Amino acid sequence: MGHTIREIAAALGAEADGNLELVVTHAAEPVAAGGDALALAMDPRYAEGLARGDARAAMLWPGADWRGLGLEAAIFVPRGRLAMAGLSRIFDPGPQIAPGVHPMALVDPSAGLGEGAAVGPFVTIGAGVRIGPGARIASHVSIAEGAEIGNDALILQGARIGARVRIGDRFICQPGAVIGADGFSFVTPEKSGVEEIRETLGDREEIRQQSWVRIHSLGSVRIGDDVEVGANSTIDRGTIRDTVVGNGTKIDNLVQVGHNVQVGQDCLLCGQVGIAGSSRIGNRVVLGGQVGVSDNIFVGDDVIAGGSTKIRTNAPAGRVILGDPAVKMETQIEIQKAMRRLPRLAATVAELQKAVSKTGQSG
Structure with a gap:
């Protein structure tokens, strides 16, 4: 055709x-x-x-x-x-998923599928799930109990949607994504080495044995309309409140969004971005490939971070940043220019040291 x-x-x-x-x-x-x-x-x-x-x-x-x-x-x-x-x-012809529910899919009797839904083989849909009209769900997808997904969703092979996750309309999920796994939350009975180092910026009184106690994730994940999640990306559920992804945000492959993170609207998170727990990302933020965001910080609206930038402190709205640690892009360019001059500068300093040494000997 x-x-x-x-x-x-x-x-x-x-x-x-x-x-x-x-x-x-x-x-x-x-x-x-x-x-x-x-x-x-x-x-x-x-x-x-x-x-x-x-x-x-x-x-x-x-x-x-x-x-x-x-x-x-x-x-x-x-x-x-x-x-x-x-x-x-x-x-784009789109995936070939036959209309209706494939006989090798397992749909809980209490789940509700909207009109025109297409469910492929080896799909499992749990109790109380609600999926809107026009959904297309490819093979080997699992959707856990209580999840809600809006109209016209496209969920591709092997994706995993966790319990009580809520997703808006026109959602696209690429193969292997996991939405709603537990957050990475652990604590030690006594003050841990990590806590001590954060307070002292590197000094440790003593190195003690420590063991980790799991903090369970009681929240879930809430995703707005027109969101896309790339292959093998993960969005963890919140500890108490939900992890949130705003309307129109696009997430590339191999992106990690940690527990309690709040991502705004129309953001672009490129491949291998990692956002640590409880950080807040504003609207229309662009994070280039391999950008890392530390926990518990805020990245303002319209920030653009170049590839491999490491954001360790709050980033003001509208800032264009680059480098590790992140600074204004123009500052980072000057830093890189200066670094390229270092070998020549070191040679110049060595020559000056020799000249000063000879002058001292002759005196």
Whole structure:
């Protein structure tokens, strides 16, 4: 099944020209595009690839000379990546989950599934679960007792939804994610070495044997609407209150959100981000890959943290930060420049020391 250039342009709200009834079945890079593909060349840098491929139609930048590029039709988009969002939605067939409940799924009689739900094989749905209309649940998913999931959820293979977790509408959960596992909470009967070091910033009176006592997680997880959780990411339940993820937030693969964490709306948490317990993340915060956030701190609205940044103290709203420990990005750039000069500076200091030493000997 394909789509005409006219249909695609209408869906994207974009202008098009040429043979608008031309049918394309998929998208491709310009060099690899065949006659049935829509070549993606939304920037003039990619025009050269069109001559090396066989595309008849392409998505181009505004004002491009599509006839001069040898095309029969073109769609013009001012913002390429935004157009990609719509185009990928058009061509993505989605997972193949048969309508209804697969005979090899196990659904508790007290659970409620909304109209049009599709439940794959080896899915287990616990007592009292409520799932809204249009849900698609792939194989080997487990949803524990009392969980509530809104309309049009897509929960992919092997995901785990814990007890009493509450999730809004249009939720997307990638394979292997775990939402609602217990938080990592332990305490020692006596003051632990960690507590002592926090108070003294490194000094220890003595090293004592210590054992850990488990603090159970009595809260759960609450997730808003239009949230996506990536593969093998984990969101731990709260100790007393719920761990919270706000509307529109997108979480990449291999992200850890600790117990009691509060994440705001429309945040972007990239791969391998780790947020320690009880920290609060504001709205529209972007944490690059491998960013770490210490426990019990606040990251303000609209903060952007570059990759591998370690946030150890509160970050003011709107700040762009980088490095370990996190500082303003422009400060970190100056630090890196200074570090690159250190070998040359050390050599200069060594020469000065030799000169001073010789002067002292001659005196």
